Amino acid sequence: MATLPFKDTAIIDRAELARRWALAAEAHPEDARGPRLPLLLREFLWPFEILVRQFRQPMAVAPAREPQTVMLLPGFGAHPIRMRWMARQLERAGHRTKRWGLGVNLGATADRFAQVEERLVSLFEREERPITLVGWSLGGVMARELAKVHPEMVAKVVTLGSPFSGSPRANNGWRAYQAIAGHRVDEPEIETVIADKPPVETVAIWSPRDGVVHPRSACGKPGERDRAIAVRCSHMGMVLTHQAVAAVLTELDRT
Template sequence: MASLPFQEARQEWSRRFALAAEPCPDEARGPRALLLMREFLWPLEPLKRRFSTLEVAPARTPKRVMMLPGFGAHPVRMRWMARQLERAGHTAKSWGMGINLGATADRFAKAEQRLLDLYDRRGEQLVLVGWSLGGVMARELAKRHPEKVEKVVTMGSPFSGSPRANNGWRAYQAIAGHRVDEPEIETVLTEKPPVETVAFWSPRDGVVHPRSACGRVGERDRAIALRCSHMGFVLSNEAVSALLSELERS
């Protein structure tokens, strides 16, 4: 009997390995290999910021912002961006969990409860800012609770086209334990939330295909092109400046 937990764990990991090894049925492709390799230069982003100017003006109407990290990322990866928002006078809140290991039903339920708790504290709508998978989850939260969300801003989020049009879907299936096109929550990813929805995308994204992050007319209200890497969405002056401008438009 003592070996039963080990056997169950081995079977589970075998199942996840099989998910990661699946062929791509729709022949979707992520960004080119060169762009993906450039993503590993993200530690240089703080140095690059020194060669550009970031002006943070006081916000005319401060917002409360809930920030959702990307797949495999801890909220600390968005901390620099959060600090810039707070410099402007906004209130930045994390999603209340650690590393984002996939949009499982349990993790989504916790993110949903976090949104409800933040709203109940002041009764004020929040702006949801989601990076990569975090943006996909932000869109779903806004669909369920539009009265509590003022706006959704996604950054390099794969909400359009094939869910495999990125360079991370195999890792996602292995870690989350389900197929990218078989989410644990009932949804239509391309459906636009009933609130203002803005998509940041970049032709230099090495993880998510630009078309998937940009979306089509009707899947978001506006799309804004940046020239940063996928990691740069939360680390570059350009992305922060674009986000601050969006918050001023609300």
């Protein structure tokens, strides 16, 4: 039987490939919609954000009031290198940034969550102080779950365009997620209620221009987060633009 390398080092046979294809082909519910198509198409222009930035003045970064140790969690399908520019700005302010240690984010599976949980515990024991979690998109959802399990190890959670509120299908990436992660977005492999607020300070940064995650899902409702902060950038721009990174720096100073 033909096999295909797909997820991490696992080998997926034809039956599993068919199952994942079926997950990707599920009908979209009528009561949940992602952002409009023009906003989604604009997301593909994210490389120009990097190009334009080369012709702008460097971002003004003030010294941090109290430097934090910050773990950055990338979005679905993204490698930590995509958050490197943000990390440099945080480091310019005096913060210490740490990668999540898992490479490309291929979904919030039980195994991957256990690995990032071990990473948090290791950082906490090494630093001997709570860690601030900054998660982009799916990385923010995972950061919230880490804070629910280990609130004593987490100083604060900042999410960037993360779909933690409302329908998990209120975005334009849920079919790709189901195909790659191998489970439905509304059937996570860990026991949780995604919208429940972690017992630590939790801030949601969201954008009305987000072309991937519906703004209401990323903003959340009162009680699902402590504060919501609007920025005007694309979903990809959450880790690339001055405005979004400035919002993160401001929140780190409020810790």
